[in-house]
Amino acid sequence: MQSKLDKIPHLISFLENEPDNAFLRYALAMEYVQKKEDDNALAQFELLQKAQNNYLPMYYHLAKLWERKQNPQQALAIYEQGISLAKAQNNTHALAELQNAYNLLLFDSEE
Numbered sequence: 001m002q003s004k005l006d007k008i009p010h011l012i013s014f015l016e017n018e019p020d021n022a023f024l025r026y027a028l029a030m031e032y033v034q035k036k037e038d039d040n041a042l043a044q045f046e047l048l049q050k051a052q053n054n055y056l057p058m059y060y061h062l063a064k065l066w067e068r069k070q071n072p073q074q075a076l077a078i079y080e081q082g083i084s085l086a087k088a089q090n091n092t093h094a095l096a097e098l099q100n101a102y103n104l105l106l107f108d109s110e111e
Helices: 008-017 022-034 038-051 057-068 072-088 092-110
Strands: none
Touching: 008 022, 022 038, 022 057, 038 057, 057 072, 057 092, 072 092
């Protein structure tokens, strides 16, 4: 029996009707992140990045996922892309968040 709290089937169903909806794709990826289904989350983030690479909220969480998968170089590259996009969108809050996470990871990887 499917739990009422499991949003994944609903999000997948919604995406079948709206495959280009960036928020739905992001929400599905985040549900997979919460369940620690990293490969599924990564697949959804990559689909989102290919289709709508200007969806800024994705970059922080995608980079964190790469960190969790023990791939700091890929995480740094994703942070850099997000930082560039945040600057282009003049989003100072996202820029600060991405820059801080990037700096922490860079500092950790240099030790």
